[in-house]
Amino acid sequence: MKKLVIFCDFDGTITTQDNIISIMKKFAPPEYLPIKENILGQKQSIREGVSDMFALLPVSLKEQINSYLLEQAQIREGFAEFVSYTKVNNIPLYIVSGGIDFFVQPMLEPFGPFSDIYCNESDFSGDSIRINFPHGCDEQCTNQGCGCCKPSIIRKLQGSDTLSVVIGDSITDLEAAKLADIVIARDFLIEKCEELNIPYEPFESFHDVMHILDAKLGVEV
Ligand code: MG
Numbered sequence: 182m183k184k185l186v187i188f189c190d191f192d193g194t195i196t197t198q199d200n201i202i203s204i205m206k207k208f209a210p211p212e213y214l215p216i217k218e219n220i221l222g223q224k225q226s227i228r229e230g231v232s233d234m235f236a237l238l239p240v241s242l243k244e245q246i247n248s249y250l251l252e253q254a255q256i257r258e259g260f261a262e263f264v265s266y267t268k269v270n271n272i273p274l275y276i277v278s279g280g281i282d283f284f285v286q287p288m289l290e291p292f293g294p295f296s297d298i299y300c301n302e303s304d305f306s307g308d309s310i311r312i313n314f315p316h317g318c319d320e321q322c323t324n325q326g327c328g329c330c331k332p333s334i335i336r337k338l339q340g341s342d343t344l345s346v347v348i349g350d351s352i353t354d355l356e357a358a359k360l361a362d363i364v365i366a367r368d369f370l371i372e373k374c375e376e377l378n379i380p381y382e383p384f385e386s387f388h389d390v391m392h393i394l395d396a397k398l399g400v401e402v
């Protein structure tokens with residue numbers, strides 16, 4: 182029997198909103214808008230687009246951005262129960278996020294520890310915010326430019342006896358969804374799965390996710 186391994190997105194999946202977009206809406210000049218559209222339309226790589234958007238923000242905003250996010254970010258319903266559920270059922274839970282360490286780490290802290298957290302890193306040492314990408318694309322990634330390359334991480338962590346579950350909401354999850362055995366999707370990722378004929382199960386809360394996984398647990402695939 183195969184063993185489930187979960188790869189869960191952060192922004193718009195664990196949190197109800199995308200934190201990068203929240204930051205840009207509140208703090209960036211309107212120049213961020215075409216960059217955002219280019220990323221969603223796959224006209225610019227995620228890696229380059231995220232760098233370009235953060236380069237619009239002076240590092241002096243750091244404290245304001247942090248307190249704004251921690252104040253307004255909401256964790257999706259059922260997440261704490263879901264984390265316990267994975268522990269009880271011995272299912273590894275990896276957080277794979279195109280988000281940035283300075284908000285991903287503190288928001289997840291109360292719920293951890295996790296099998297691991299993969300995300301991008303921030304550098305506040307210059308004039309504007311710089312983003313570093315320690316989890317880049319491997320040679321097999323057909324996308325190249327993911328930023329935090331979810332398919333590369335999945336390839337690294339999945340064995341021949343694992344069934345990979347990808348939970349996500351948007352374009353940064355698409356390459357991972359193509360590789361996953363089970364896709365649990367909401368929002369824009371649903372549209373992309375429909376468009377590309379990738380089988381998926383829809384979710385809104387983590388209670389839905391647990392119901393979907395219950396049906397998979399103990400089932401020979
Ligand atoms: Mg997301």
Ligand code: ZN
Pocket residue numbers: 317318319322323324325326327328330331332333356
């Ligand atoms: Zn990649």
